[in-house]
Amino acid sequence: MNPDPPTPPRRSRLVPRLCWFASAAAIAFALVWIAVAEDKGPGIFSGLIAVVIARILLGDIARWHEEEEAERRNADRP
Numbered sequence: 665m666n667p668d669p670p671t672p673p674r675r676s677r678l679v680p681r682l683c684w685f686a687s688a689a690a691i692a693f694a695l696v697w698i699a700v701a702e703d704k705g706p707g708i709f710s711g712l713i714a715v716v717i718a719r720i721l722l723g724d725i726a727r728w729h730e731e732e733e734a735e736r737r738n739a740d741r742p
Contacts, residue, residue, distance in 0.1 A: 679726065684721075686717065686721055687714075690710075690717045691711070694710040694714045
């Protein structure tokens, strides 16, 4: 009997999930600052920075990891 070849370990989805969490936390921080603080200027500025952070994390890093995982899954198919 021939045992099945070992399957390569699946890549963790930790990095994309951390990117989503960090983006959500940055945006939530900016919204809370705008809602609570007396001076809205820093809150609006931090909101703009949060959008840039979200764009980088979700648009580039998380997408790159998910595309690499999809390529790896397609390469593993017989």
